[in-house]
Amino acid sequence: MVDDATTDDEGQQQGVYLVEGGSFERDQSYIDDRITADGSSGWPVEAGRYRLVVARACPWANRAIIVRRLLGLEDALSMGICGPTHDADSWTFDLDPGEVDPVLGIPRLKDAFEARFPGYPRGITVPAMVDIPSGGVVTNDFRQITVDMSTQWTAFHRDGAPELYPEALRDEIDDVARKVFEDVNNGVYRCGFAGSQEAYDEAYDALFARLDWLEERLATQRYLVGDTITEADVRLFTTLARFDPVYQVHFKCNRNKLTEMPVLWAYARDLFQTPGFGDTIDFLHIKQHYFLVHTDLNPSGVLPKGPDLSGWLTPHGREELGGRPFGDGTPPGPPVEGEVVPAAHSAG
Template sequence: MAQGSYVEKSYERDTRYINDRITADGSGQWPVEPGRYRLVVSRACPWASRLVITRRLLGLEDAISMGVCGPTHDADSWTFDLDPGGLDPVLKIPRIKDAYEKREPGYPRGITVPAIVEVSSGKVVTNDFAPMELDLITQWRDFQRTGAPDLYPEALRHDMDPLMRRIYTEVNNGVYRCGFAGTQEAYDDAYQRLFTALDWLTDHLRTRRYLMGEHITVADIRLFTTLVRFDPVYHGHFKANRSKLSEMDVLWAYARDLFWTPGFGDTVNFTHIKQHYYRVHRDINPTGVVPGGPDLANWAAPHGREALGGSPFGNGSAPGPIAPGERVAAADNPFSGPDGLLVYPGRS
């Protein structure tokens, strides 16, 4: 998760990333090469979840392995406490900070996920999450599965790019500006900007099934990872409380439509999401108590978005089975079946 801090007036995110790129033409230090890199994530983190969804939709599991950190971290680093012995089974390190230190001893900036690590050297290649996501789409095409959707169509980029910038500044980062506002004035401004953007998105999605029209794109992935966390954490913990997502009819139906699309909801770990925010952000929640709610049963309510037409994958197809080591347990997502795929209540 990207770092940030309170400032006198408003929350500022630290965006000083390692911004190397992995390219198909080998023009840089890091060429596309299956098996060379490991994607390190936490399912708690919305920025990392974008990479988890994108990798699954594109079928890049065999080309880029994935390590999953636990949902909490201290001021020093995310750790691999979910793995036997507390070590990542591929990188053989207990914390992602070790890979940052391999890249730059005494690494001075935030220790964040997602990060891509070169397996052989143990060095972080990049933690710049937005280019990482687009590079999985555009640079790793030769290793994507048959039927992988085009998540960043060239013909739509002129309109997509400003839309995604608005989603990032006003919604993805907007909830953080609410939660970490250091003054009433800063909070009021952040609150107004967030719900102005959500109202605009409501109007935008009222007559189109997905943000760019008939098929999912990376823009939908970017919005989904905030929406799926909205009621469990942002509404209460971050004081983004004008309305719950479940009270915003259009966005709520849109979020449920995506949730039940293979590759979206089957990557969501609600337990990790709540544990991270409520236990790590002690400046906001000093007791570290994690709330029991909300009841997640309403995610199974019919969304009715099929009436708008379109199809999630266009000329492509849904992603296949989930590898055993990457499945979310039913204890962490009540709709997760034994194979990790979502099971709609009442259906086998």
């Protein structure tokens, strides 16, 4: 394995590795501390103590934005939003007045990592949970953050919050999510950052084989696991939302567009039109991040004008399959003030 020393998919100096044959391998070494209800981790769940730092451009952070919305954690867990473009050093708070996060008082997310781990050697990634009193990062393990929102923050869930990680379905959710991660969520990056034709072909074939598998699975059921929205749906959705605007062209995932896969396109529209999903998607930030930050893939820095986004709001017909999006719960209310995606950045 060779450390290529280039930036990873979110533009950070986090080891990107090319294995023999030029295959892309994501560095998955994250800070694995957890914020738990009983505090046994050393980080107890407390309203107002932590700040979730995200970027709307990032699919991994987008998961956390969606789960926080669905569960109604806005009052208990504040959110800082980084801009879509940055250098190789850190995500930055350039959307805020003075380019400083108003709660943490820092201009760069890296400052929170350094506050806890001086000389932090790995990538400065989002989402990240930051302890407000100390100013130090707690965790950037995107896989665990959303699960813990569902299982550890229950005291602060809104009335009517859905069960996104129901205990009886966890094994199946984990299995589906693992397949989706390997071949789709991470698979698009394996295509885009492949260092050889062989590695690209392998990733491309795995990606579209899994999308075909999903097309078949979702032809007869509205959601990926059970008859309600779960963590598995959240994890797939953020990749689907970026597929045609970015991955299809920028990462050479071009067997077909999402809009040309009838079942997945209807499924994606169904979720997009569900409160808590589409209202978190900032298509402009998404395109700015990938096309302006990945200068190795887009050296001209030209930002595409398309694609046409109006199709996201067309009828999807998935109600005919049954299912109840929120189970016995209810939809979340509208986004809180300061967290609304500008109309010009969305499909609305």
